[in-house]
Amino acid sequence: MPSGTLVRTARVNSLHPSKEFLAASVSQIQGLNTGPETFKWLRERKPLERLGHSIYVYDITDDREAHEKMAEIYEGRGEAEKAQRERARAKILS
Helix, strand or coil: CCCCCCCCCCCCCCCCCCCCCCEHHHHHHHCCCCCCCHHHHHHHHCCEEEEECCCEEEEECCCCHHHHHHHHHHHHHHEEEEEHHHHHHHHHHH
């Protein structure tokens, strides 16, 4: 899976956040820089906010499916620790 413009950081979120947001550009959601399937799942969702004309913000705090999808993305990028965190978060939400 191409990494495109996804930001790499060493930070791994808490398993019990009070709020957790995902921001994605329209280009990422359409697959222009990330591959057509990477963020396809966001196309069906209504964003919580829109920043400018190109960044959509989603509240994924209690969204099991979003955490499972993010685990797949992190695995594809070779970021095992983040993938593990996302899977653990999805399990908590099951």
